[in-house]
Amino acid sequence: MEHEPVLRKDVQNFLALSIGMTVVDATLGLGGHSKDILESVGESGKLIAFDQDERNLEEARKRLKKFEKQTEFVHDNFRNLKTRITELGITEIDAILFDLGLSSPHVDEPERGFSFMKEGPLDMRFDQRQKLTASDVINSYSEDDLARIFKEYGEERMAGKIARRLVERRNKNPFTKTTELADAIEAMYPKKHTSKKSRSHPATQIFQAIRMEVNQEVEVLREALSQAFDLLKIGGRIVVISYHSVEDRIVKRFFQDLIRPEPTEERALYQIYGDPLVEKITKKPVIPSEEEISENPRARSAKMRIYKKIKSN
Numbered sequence: 001m002e003h004e005p006v007l008r009k010d011v012q013n014f015l016a017l018s019i020g021m022t023v024v025d026a027t028l029g030l031g032g033h034s035k036d037i038l039e040s041v042g043e044s045g046k047l048i049a050f051d052q053d054e055r056n057l058e059e060a061r062k063r064l065k066k067f068e069k070q071t072e073f074v075h076d077n078f079r080n081l082k083t084r085i086t087e088l089g090i091t092e093i094d095a096i097l098f099d100l101g102l103s104s105p106h107v108d109e110p111e112r113g114f115s116f117m118k119e120g121p122l123d124m125r126f127d128q129r130q131k132l133t134a135s136d137v138i139n140s141y142s143e144d145d146l147a148r149i150f151k152e153y154g155e156e157r158m159a160g161k162i163a164r165r166l167v168e169r170r171n172k173n174p175f176t177k178t179t180e181l182a183d184a185i186e187a188m189y190p191k192k193h194t195s196k197k198s199r200s201h202p203a204t205q206i207f208q209a210i211r212m213e214v215n216q217e218v219e220v221l222r223e224a225l226s227q228a229f230d231l232l233k234i235g236g237r238i239v240v241i242s243y244h245s246v247e248d249r250i251v252k253r254f255f256q257d258l259i260r261p262e263p264t265e266e267r268a269l270y271q272i273y274g275d276p277l278v279e280k281i282t283k284k285p286v287i288p289s290e291e292e293i294s295e296n297p298r299a300r301s302a303k304m305r306i307y308k309k310i311k312s313n
């Protein structure tokens with residue numbers, strides 16, 4: 001299984017690593033970025049690598065075998081970052097990477113239920129120990145909840161209509177397969193689907209929304225960013241790669257609040273904001289080159305934001 005991590009060189013440059021550092025990879029995946037991190041921090045450095053997907057974690061563990069002394073593999077959600085890192089006796093970290101979302105095996109293996117192109121069960125769980133699946137969401141959530149999820153997480157302009165039609169359809173015949181759901185959504189669109197997103201399949205947004213609900217991605221990301229900030233040393237870097245606008249907005253807003261912290265109570269009257277706690281390293285997000293996108297189409301929507309902690313709160 002060949003695998004080239006997204007924005008590989010940029011990630012390594014912007015993490016600003018050196019020998020002996022303690023670094024967290026919150027989204028190990030198949031270990032592409034982790035391998036580079038391990039090489040940069042050397043034998044005296046340390047990597048703590050999280051993934052909630054056991055199969056990816058085990059595959060990465062094999063690939064990173066030669067670095068096993070420097071690596072702690074943690075099979076957990078990154079929402080438990082602080083607890084799990086503290087348990088290891090680590091109180092501060094030098095840098096942290098989040099490369100969010102799906103990995104190649106999630107999309108390539110139909111049985112995981114993430115892909116609308118290949119027939120599979122309606123699953124979409126990153127962590128197989130979890131109970132809630134895509135089937136539960138699509139077959140048992142209320143029409144209002146589905147519409148809200150499609151709008152908020154999928155930015156779907158026909159959210160209400162799609163929710164209503166899906167509920168009508170499931171009342172007769174519950175959805176069991178990814179392709180059934182994708183076909184039902186496609187059939188709701190006018191033949192010439194001419195929105196801005198017309199290059200993608202009409203089910204893209206709905207699948208994204210269901211996946212985000214199944215894995216509680218919005219809440220989890222906010223919690224994890226806050227814990228990452230707490231753990232980071234002054235001067236330490238946080239690098240986040242997101243793959244769609246809902247995710248990117250969460251990242252941008254989270255850090256915007258740290259760049260311009262709300263006035264404290266006694267300063268509120270005069271609208272005096274607190275001192276910045278982080279600094280933006282690049283004005284605009286870093287995106288892959290045309291060349292990278294042509295070699296790896298999955299990189300096409302990637303946006304990387306980089307911040308440096310300058311003060312504790």
Ligand SMILES: C[S@@+](CC[C@H](N)C(=O)[O-])C[C@H]1O[C@@H](n2cnc3c(N)ncnc32)[C@H](O)[C@@H]1O
Pocket residue numbers: 003004005006026027028029030031032033034050051052053056076077078079099100101102103104126220
């Ligand atoms: C885009 S892939 C990472 C690819 C990796 N950087 C590499 O180079 O191979 C994202 C990975 O993060 C994992 N993941 C997503 N959300 C997570 C979460 N909340 N906690 C832990 N792992 C998560 C997924 O299971 C997936 O393996």
